[in-house]
Amino acid sequence: MSLPSAPVTPLAPEVVARASLWLARLWSEAVTAEDIAACERWRAAHPDHERAWQRLGIIGQKFEALDKLPPRVAFDTLTARPAPRVSDAGRRRALRVLGGVITLAGAGYTLSRSPMWDTVTADYSTGVGEMRRVMLADGTQLWLDTASSVDVRFSPGERRIALRRGRICIETGPSNNTRGAPLIVATRQGEIRDIGTRFTVRDDGAHTQVAVFDGIVLVRPTHGARTQRLDAGQAASFSSSAIAPLAESKPFDENAAAWTRAQLIVERIRLGDLVETLSHYRRGVLRCDAAVADLLVSGVFSLADTDRALASLAVGLPVETVYRTRYWVSVKAR
Secondary structure (H helix, E strand, O other), X not given: OOOOOOOOOOOOHHHHHHHHHHHXXXXXXXXXXXXXXXXXXXXXXXXXXXXXXXXXXXXXXXHOOOOOOOOOOXXXXXXXXXXXXXXXXXXXXXXXXXXXXXXXXXOOOOHHHOHHHHHHHOOEEOOOOOOEEEXXXXXXXXXXXXXXXXXXXXXXXXXXXXXXXXXXXXXXXOOOOOOOOOEEEEOOOEEEEEEEEEEEEEEOOOOEEEEEEEEEEEEEEOOOOOOEEEEOOOEEEEOOOOEOOHHHOOOOOHHHHHHXXXXXXXXXXXXXXXXXXXXXXXXXXXXXXXXXXXXXXXXXXXXXXXXXXXXXHHHHOOEEEEEEEOOEEEEEEO
């Protein structure tokens, strides 16, 4: 499999905002034939216009089903279909969402920092509670954890994966078709250069967490002068200016990548910490009562079915799961 001849550039915020305006116009009741023709001309004026239109069209595909589905619907990536016609109710919802995007842009909000922007414009992304495995052009396997997004830029001289949000696991593929191009994972804090390995990278906001399972990686902060080598079994945290000493890293083991199999494997951790982790894999509010938060838990829990994971807690602990609604859940003493 050969590498793409030209990398795909990210969509500019103003292009997506303009596509939103066109989509809102065409979904309005006052749309005219002239509007449709003008939109077609805009889409044909530049390839990025059509890319933005197609990606926003995915939103339209989902709105007709909103009345039947819980709010777990995640935006997908590229689609080959134009935005379809939707029901009046779906159109009104879409206009409210798109109107919000346009209003925020007009107010100077940085769309490139929002989860919605990441989800719509990223090359690959996942929604809350979704895990995804992708095979890249060079044979590298990429796993995306819940609420994560990345851009992939392959060229003859470099293979670059930009982590926008969340956590990923990478297992590099055969090197015979990469022509020696290095694989680099870029985050807001710096870069991780891969030397044939399997590792995870997590964006924690102010820091990037790296854990190596096999092989070697080289970590370099954006504004740091020092490069840190990490071997198999090591982990590190770094900001844009410094790398924390390895002695301060959290203990590393193979269970750290269990999420790629939609599992959470823990040994004697606080119930409160377990519940907090599960909360990242479901919509709504999930809380743990302070009276039971310090109970210790061990076991294997499903990340694909957090309700089942919560129900299993009652087997070995004096707790119960209380559902005020599907999206407001508490773990309390029984």
